[in-house]
Amino acid sequence: MTILLDRPGATDADRERRADLVGRAAKLVPTLARNAARTEDDRRVVEENIAAIDEAGLFSIMRPSRFGGMQTDFRTKLEVSRELARGCGSTAWVTTLMNVCSWFTGLWPEQAQVDVWGETPDARxxxxxxxxxxxxxxxxxxxxxxxxxxxxxxxxxxxxxxxxxxxxxxxxxxxxxxxxxxxxxxxxxxxxxxxxxxxxxxxxxxxxxxxxxxxxxxxxxxAIVGANPSDEALYRSAFVPVAALVLAGPQLGMAQAALDLVVDKAPKRSISYTFYDTQVGAPTVQLAVAKAASLIDSAHLHAYRAAAEIDELAAGGEYPDYDVRARMRMDTGVAVTYAREAIRTLVSAHGASSFAESSPLQRIWRDSETASRHAVVNPEISTEIYGKALLGIRGDVTALV
Missing domain, CATH: 2.40.110.10 (Butyryl-CoA Dehydrogenase, subunit A, domain 2)
Known part of the structure; x- marks a missing residue:
């Protein structure tokens, strides 16, 4: 089996646009991080974040181009969500969900889309x-x-x-x-x-x-079986794999944020009740950051493979069969699990102060533990679906494959 990490049909222009959009998201990370505690305290994303994301055009990436949207591919969608999550998990999650709901809306008949975007092209x-x-x-x-x-x-x-x-x-x-x-x-x-x-x-x-x-x-x-044909590749993408995979994007970003924080702080932190003046010299920390980094890499690889398959099949006018869709769900579950395990490893390596209310790590940990339980990405159910498909058993767990 050939393993894709980006669709072969992607052009230099496609990749340049992806890099531009991901770059826009990256520029917002400091603002989102500064507002993360307030977003949590207010129990809603602060309006400064929403306005900044809107101004950067990042609410439009799944909107049809005929309504002023960018109509990008799912690899781009994942990377934008990941970047935003490096600053704030809640903000990335909200942006991810509103963007995928724009994608869902793109499956409706034209008149419904006109109702939503005809007079208000930036409607979310x-x-x-x-x-x-x-x-x-x-x-x-x-x-x-x-x-x-x-x-x-x-x-x-x-x-x-x-x-x-x-x-x-x-x-x-x-x-x-x-x-x-x-x-x-x-x-x-x-x-x-x-x-x-x-x-x-x-x-x-x-x-x-x-x-x-x-x-x-x-x-x-x-929609689940691809019986709603579209002339546009984005809206021919596999329904359930899309609905699940987008939820991995914030997990990738939160895991990367946790790794960056622990690596940045390690030279400045000792390990209490040991002879290690800094965490950098401790093999336990060295092993932990290596394990976490590898888990994060693996999470990206699984998520990007699923995105590449979704994008490539949609571009070619093909709809993945049940077994391929089962593997895409498995890839999503694996990506989410690896990202979550990386964060757990990093919290332990960083030490008990990870759980201080002033530490971003405790919020990342709580956000990851909560979001990774979303029913559509449930790793155990995804594993069961994939294992049964490999053994020729199909359709007896859920219709959402």
């Missing part, structure tokens, strides 16, 4: 795929009600994307899909009280009898 979308709502069919659409948690980025979005089942007159399920609703028609309930990723404002969306026209409904089943 937050979303929850879980089908926890309900819909009653009426003339021209549906009346939608429900509660959807956890909606990362909802504090900074103008539209919401939410999942719901469709039923017949007898209440029997006939389809599962997503609808687009203006945030002005939705109430946000303050429910996000958590140990990590506190700044994401991933609160609960509540709709009570909201009318949604037919063209703003998208069936999920066809």
């Amino acid at each position: 979308v937050a979303g929850v795929l879980a089908p926890t709502g309900s819909a009653r069919e009426v003339d021209g659409g549906w009346i939608v009600s429900g509660r959807w948690g956890w909606a990362s980025g909802s504090a900074h979005s103008q539209w919401a994307l939410v999942g719901l089942p469709l039923t017949d007159a007898d209440g029997n399920p006939v389809d599962q899909g997503m609808v687009l609703i203006p945030m002005s028609d939705i109430t946000i309930e303050d429910t996000w009280f958590v140990a990590g990723m506190r700044g994401t404002a991933s609160n609960t969306l509540v709709a009570d009898g909201v009318f949604v026209p037919t063209h703003r409904y998208l069936s999920v089943g066809p």
Whole structure:
């Protein structure tokens, strides 16, 4: 099997644009880091961060070009998310989720996209795929009600994307899909009280009898298997692998931030109750940073392989079969697990002061531990799916492959 780390069809212009966007994100890291504690305390990303990311054009990377977006590939998406996470995990997570919701919106019919971006090209979308709502069919659409948690980025979005089942007159399920609703028609309930990723404002969306026209409904089943063809490569990308892989980007950046911090502080820190004047001379620290760096490298390699496959297949008009999609989920789970393990290793090497409230390490650790439990990237479920696929067992764990 050939292992790709970037799609072969990527041009010099593609890579130059990627480098430019990643460079824009890197320039924001000091600002995001300075605001990280306040973002956590406020339980939402501070507006200075949102404005800076918007001004840098980084909310537009998944938006269709016909609405002023950059319509980049997923390798670029990962790298931008990673860079932002070096400054603040919550800010990177919110940006990642709003960007992927722009990608989801790009799967809808043209009229729905016009509703979202026609008059407001810089509109942002937050979303929850879980089908926890309900819909009653009426003339021209549906009346939608429900509660959807956890909606990362909802504090900074103008539209919401939410999942719901469709039923017949007898209440029997006939389809599962997503609808687009203006945030002005939705109430946000303050429910996000958590140990990590506190700044994401991933609160609960509540709709009570909201009318949604037919063209703003998208069936999920066809999207999962690539039955919603598009003339644009980005929107031909594999649905579930995309939904999972984007969540690895912040993990890569937080792990790198932890490594950079520990390496920077090691020459200035001793190891209590030992003869080591600095951590630099201690084999235990040397081994720890080597292990962590290698884990972070491995996490990047797995994530980049999945991104390269997604991008290359989409560019060629191909949709990955079940087994390939299972491997992409596995790559995502491995990347998240390695990044998390690297952070754990670095926290231990740095010492008990890692858990001082003034230390960015404790926030990185909490953010990673929380975000890595997202159901779509669940490493254990991803491993089960991939192992079964290798043994010829398919489709008995989840539809999200």
